[in-house]
Amino acid sequence: MDIELSxxxxxxxxxxxxxxxxxxxxxxxxxxxWRTRWFEAAAAKGGWDVPKWPAEFGGxxxxxxxxxxxxxxxxxxxxxxxxxxGIGMLAPILMAYGSxxxxxxxxxxxxxxxxxxxxxxSEPGAGSxxxxxxxxxELASDGTHYTVNGTKIWTTMAHMADWIFCxxxxxxxGRKQEGITFLLFPMKQPGIEVKPIITxxxxxxxxxxxxxxxxxPVENRIGEEGQGWTYAKGLLQHERTGLAGISRxxxxxxxxxxxxxxxxxxxxxLMDEAAFRAKVAALEVDLMALEFTELRSLASxxxxxxxxxxxxxxxxxxxxxxxxxxxxxxxxxxxxSAAWGARVVGPRFAHGGMQSYLASRAYTIYGGASEVQKDxxxxxxxxxxxxxx
Amino acid sequence: xxxxxxxxxxxxxxxxxRFVKERYDLEKRRKLADSTLGWSEAHWRTMADLGWLALPxxxxxGGFGGSQIETMILMGEFGKGLVLxxxxxxxxxxxGAVRRGATRALKERLVPTVVDGSVRLAFAYAExxxxxxxxxxxxHARPNGDGFVLNGHKSVVLNAQSADHIVVSAxxxxxQVDLHGITLFLVDAKADGVTVEGYATVDGLQAAEVKLKDxxxxxxxxxGKPDSGYEILNAVANDAMLALGAEAVGAMEILYKDTVExxxxxxxxxHPLADFQVLQHRMVEMFMEYELCRSLLYRATMxxxxxxPDASRTVHALKHLVGRASTFVGENAVQLHxxxxxxxxxxxxxxxxxxLVIDSQFGNADHHLMKxxx
Numbered sequence: 001m002d003i004e005l006s007x008x009x010x011x012x013x014x015x016x017x018x019x020x021x022x023x024x025x026x027x028x029x030x031x032x033x034w035r036t037r038w039f040e041a042a043a044a045k046g047g048w049d050v051p052k053w054p055a056e057f058g059g060x061x062x063x064x065x066x067x068x069x070x071x072x073x074x075x076x077x078x079x080x081x082x083x084x085x086g087i088g089m090l091a092p093i094l095m096a097y098g099s100x101x102x103x104x105x106x107x108x109x110x111x112x113x114x115x116x117x118x119x120x121x122s123e124p125g126a127g128s129x130x131x132x133x134x135x136x137x138e139l140a141s142d143g144t145h146y147t148v149n150g151t152k153i154w155t156t157m158a159h160m161a162d163w164i165f166c167x168x169x170x171x172x173x174g175r176k177q178e179g180i181t182f183l184l185f186p187m188k189q190p191g192i193e194v195k196p197i198i199t200x201x202x203x204x205x206x207x208x209x210x211x212x213x214x215x216x217p218v219e220n221r222i223g224e225e226g227q228g229w230t231y232a233k234g235l236l237q238h239e240r241t242g243l244a245g246i247s248r249x250x251x252x253x254x255x256x257x258x259x260x261x262x263x264x265x266x267x268x269x270l271m272d273e274a275a276f277r278a279k280v281a282a283l284e285v286d287l288m289a290l291e292f293t294e295l296r297s298l299a300s301x302x303x304x305x306x307x308x309x310x311x312x313x314x315x316x317x318x319x320x321x322x323x324x325x326x327x328x329x330x331x332x333x334x335x336x337s338a339a340w341g342a343r344v345v346g347p348r349f350a351h352g353g354m355q356s357y358l359a360s361r362a363y364t365i366y367g368g369a370s371e372v373q374k375d376x377x378x379x380x381x382x383x384x385x386x387x388x389x
Numbered sequence: 390x391x392x393x394x395x396x397x398x399x400x401x402x403x404x405x406x407r408f409v410k411e412r413y414d415l416e417k418r419r420k421l422a423d424s425t426l427g428w429s430e431a432h433w434r435t436m437a438d439l440g441w442l443a444l445p446x447x448x449x450x451g452g453f454g455g456s457q458i459e460t461m462i463l464m465g466e467f468g469k470g471l472v473l474x475x476x477x478x479x480x481x482x483x484x485g486a487v488r489r490g491a492t493r494a495l496k497e498r499l500v501p502t503v504v505d506g507s508v509r510l511a512f513a514y515a516e517x518x519x520x521x522x523x524x525x526x527x528x529h530a531r532p533n534g535d536g537f538v539l540n541g542h543k544s545v546v547l548n549a550q551s552a553d554h555i556v557v558s559a560x561x562x563x564x565q566v567d568l569h570g571i572t573l574f575l576v577d578a579k580a581d582g583v584t585v586e587g588y589a590t591v592d593g594l595q596a597a598e599v600k601l602k603d604x605x606x607x608x609x610x611x612x613g614k615p616d617s618g619y620e621i622l623n624a625v626a627n628d629a630m631l632a633l634g635a636e637a638v639g640a641m642e643i644l645y646k647d648t649v650e651x652x653x654x655x656x657x658x659x660h661p662l663a664d665f666q667v668l669q670h671r672m673v674e675m676f677m678e679y680e681l682c683r684s685l686l687y688r689a690t691m692x693x694x695x696x697x698p699d700a701s702r703t704v705h706a707l708k709h710l711v712g713r714a715s716t717f718v719g720e721n722a723v724q725l726h727x728x729x730x731x732x733x734x735x736x737x738x739x740x741x742x743x744x745l746v747i748d749s750q751f752g753n754a755d756h757h758l759m760k761x762x763x
Contacts, residue, residue: 127727129657154728199731200723200738264518266566275755327716330745331753334520335545338590338746345588345598346517346544354591354745358738361723362731369727371667 009065016073019045025078035080039113050087050111057095057107064298075247083157086110086117090165093182097223097231106184118187120152120166120209121232127154128372130167131177131229135211137168139218139225146170146183146221148214154366158194158207161187166211167228182228184220200358202340244318246294249287252325256280259349260332270332283324290317309381316373319363326357392687398462404439405466408432413470415736421473422593426551428473437506442480445628446488450500456694457628461635461686468639471743473594475509478548481632483510485625486556486573490612495575499554511552511578512629513543513599514622521752523558523622525566528601530559530574536607537561539574539582542600547750549597550587552578557601561616568619573612580604592743626751627701630708631693633747634686637711640740640747641682644722645675647737651726668725675721678714685710705761712754715744 005013023041025034042048046060051070053059062070091110094103109115126133135150148168158164164187171179187194193210223231257280263270270276297311330337333353336346344351364370378384394402412432421429436442444459446452453459460481467476484503487510491499502508519525528541539559549555555576563570578585582604587597613621649672652662662668689707692700719741723730730737748754 122728125656127657132657198733200733200742202733206728263520265520270520273755273759275759330749331755333749334753335515335749336517338545338592338596338749340589340591343588357745358591358731358742361720362728364724365727365731369724371665374667 005065005069009069012066013069013073016070019048020073020077025080035113038080043111050091052088053091053111054095057091057103058111064295064301068295068298071247072250076251082113083116085119085157085161085165086113086115089119090117090184093165093222093231093234096234097182097227101219102184102222115162116157116160118155118158118161118164118209120155120164120211122154123151124153124208128369130232131180133167133169133180135166135168137170137181137183137216139170143218145218146181146216148183148185148211148216150211152209152211153206154197155194155207155209156205158187158209159196159204163187164209165222167232170225177229178226180228180232181225182222182231183216184222185214185216189214200361201355203355203359244290244294244314245322246287246291246314246318249318249321249325250291252322253280253283253287255349256325256329256332259329259347262347262349263332263334276328276331279324279328283321283328286317287321290314290321293317309377312373312377312381315367316364316370316377319360319370322363323357323360326353326360329353330357394462398459401441401459402462402466405441405463406469408435408439409466409470409472413472415739418471418473418593418739422589427589427593427595428475428551432472433474433506436474436476437504441476442506443504445480445484446500446504450488450496451504452488452500457631457690458694460628460632461690464632464635465639468636468743469643471593471640471739475511475548475551477629477632477636478512478552479503479510482512482547482625482629483552483554483556485628486512486612486621487575489621489624490573490618491575492609495609499575508553509548509551511546511549511555511599512625513546513549513555513557513576514626515544515546516542517544521756522566523626524568524571524619526558526560526571527565528557528559530561530572530606532561533605536605537572537574537611539576539601539604539606542598544598545590545596546585546599547594547596549578549585549599550595554578555583555585555599556612557599558618558622563616570616571618571622572615573618573621574606575610575612576601576604576606577610580606590746592746593739594746623701627693627704630704630751631686631690633750634682634689634707634711637715637744637747638679638682638686640744641675641679641715641718644718644737644740644744645672645679648672648675648722648725651729655727662725671721671725675718678717682707682711682714702761705757708752709754709757709761712748712757715748716754719744 023038039049047053047058048060050059051062055061087110091107094106121130123133123135135148135152137146137148139146163184166183166185168181168183169179170181173179191212191214195208196204197206197208198204199206257271260270260276265273293310294314297314330353333350336350337354339345440453441463443452444455448454487496487499503510514523516525516527518527528539528543530537530539539557541559543557546555555578557574557576558571559574560570561572576583582602584600585597587595590596652668655662685707689703692703722737723741726735726737729735
């Protein structure tokens with residue numbers, strides 16, 4: 001066991017810092033032009049535009065320690081706007097289960113951020129119980145295409161997406177996990193209707209997507225018919241680990257402390273108030289422990305071992321920590337956290353704090369609600385075989 | 390010891406409950422909140438006609454001489470409908486300061502117009518540097534001829550944009566945080582030098598920044614004795630916290646009951662969600678928190694109404710518990726409704742947002758725990 005970074009790792013860390021400093025957005029630049037150039041420059045570094053992709057698909061092939069360094073160094077950097085659906089969610093599935101033709105067709109545009117993807121998983125009747133999905137895909141008698149009908153919900157950025165990767169039902173017999181098929185199709189076509197859902201924070205990012213008689217050629221099916229659940233499940237695990245957001249929480253906690261220090265209380269600040277200080281300290285302790293839990297998980301992955309039991313708690317604990325930081329920001333804002341709308345009232349940091357907190361309530365719901373995650377851990381990690389609900 | 394309502398109190402309860410049921414649902418409330426005024430003139434007139442605006446004023450002043458118990462009954466039902474009308478601002482807070490501090494002549498002029506709904510009041514106590522401390526007052530009033538000149542900035546003043554008069558706490562002597570040296574004034578919202586910058590709050594209500602620049606206030610509009618405003622300020626804050634506590638308990642009742650109902654209807658994994666023991670226990674916890682808040686609400690309200698010496702300590706306990714329980718009940722109501730819980734479409738989120746604002750008013754859970762422990 002050794003906590004120090006090796007000389008090579010330190011060199012890499014310096015390399016990342018230099019790159020981030022040199023490629024940073026400068027005021028006055030055209031944002032979209034800068035964004036394009038940033039990804040080009042990152043690609044020129046050897047796959048830094050797709051850090052998590054394996055080397056054979058053009059990724060950097062970093063060690064877990066290098067991934068860790070990248071995460072920490074970029075957490076507070078102003079990286080160009082990017083959506084996870086293509087790069088982080090569909091790409092690994094294409095790499096693992098897609099045909100060579102599908103990889104050649106879709107991966108380059110995903111990498112170039114040319115095509116925006118959205119994820120068609122949840123349905124009004126299939127939330128935590130995702131395998132209960134009912135969107136129907138019927139294979140034509142000549143076997144050339146599927147006809148898809150159904151409704152997807154909570155589809156993030158569907159209104160901006162060019163394509164959707166979608167779980168559909170192709171069979172009702174057997175276990176419900178077994179009749180699911182993974183299809184890809186364009187969003188901008190007749191038969192697809194996107195309706196916005198406004199969330200508590202007052203913003204629009206999720207949608208309801210109605211799909212009516214949409215024809216999908218069989219060559220847009222990933223892998224075998226009926227195997228979609230197996231493909232998606234691997235991805236869910238991937239998505240969940242990424243949702244822990246530990247690097248961002250470390251940055252957010254430091255920011256919270258700085259903000260609380262601007263709130264004057266008597267001769268000191270809010271950070272001197274016992275109750276508030278204790279809550280911040282408890283968060284910091286939990287985050288220190290979770291940070292090393294993530295490192296243990298990364299280390300076992302690098303040794304080629306299956307993810308250890310510790311990795312199962314990352315999403316659960318990571319999202320709770322994000323929510324607690326958001327709640328403390330609201331508390332630090334005091335009466336000003338109630339103010340709503342564009343106008344800044346009171347301290348600058350209080351503006352938007354409530355919105356972030358309300359948005360954070362979804363973190364323990366999406367990507368597998370915490371209650372479902374705990375069921376999975378009880379069964380798969382603790383090995384509990386329940387005989388009743 | 391008696392927890393039964395009197396016949397009059399029961400009638401009041403039933404009449405407010407009927408009003409909320411008939412006039413308020415999510416859609417109607419959304420329309421009202423989005424209107425320019427942010428609440429309904431017609432509802433306000435109804436409240437005046439039914440005598441609710443007169444409840445806490447003394448009979449001698451044209452009121453019904455009700456206590457904090459009547460306000461609790463009314464605000465509890467308001468909490469179930471998330472009522473938008475400025476009852477708390479105008480009657481409990483503004484009215485509370487007037488009935489405690491106004492001269493006989495001022496009361497004779499003002500109270501009838503407040504209880505008939507034609508004149509509305511607001512209560513400006515908060516300042517940015519003060520956080521939750523009532524006594525931390527920089528806004529100041531200097532004697533000038535027959536009156537005072539006020540300068541300062543009051544923050545997050547509930548319903549100030551629709552108020553005719555704003556009760557303002559100002560320093561007339563002493564240091565920034567001294568209890569002594571605070572005086573209350575009834576400031577005409579239209580007076581020269583008064584700027585009211587309004588905005589919506591996250592719960593769909595309205596608040597404003599009130600800026601005072603060389604505002605002249607005649608001496609007769611001073612509430613209470615000079616330098617002794619803290620006593621009134623504190624009494625009004627206590628009343629407001631009881632009213633907010635009642636409103637929060639009403640809101641929590643809706644949240645836990647809606648959650649119990651929803652989880653019995655929503656089927657996942659071939660079972661209603663309510664079949665899962667972990668969710669049953671969570672809802673039992675929500676219910677227990679709610680019941681404990683109701684108990685402490687009764688305790689704090691009755692102690693205050695009876696002038697018990699421990700009353701203000703119990704109000705701290707109440708505001709702490711309500712803040713803590715609101716977070717637990719609200720967060721779990723959202724969590725158990727899943728994705729639907731975080732949308733604007735269900736009422737759950739709207740109750741949750743109101744509870745969050747209530748926690749921030751007159752000191753949050755932490756603040757009152759420290760006051761209680763002190």
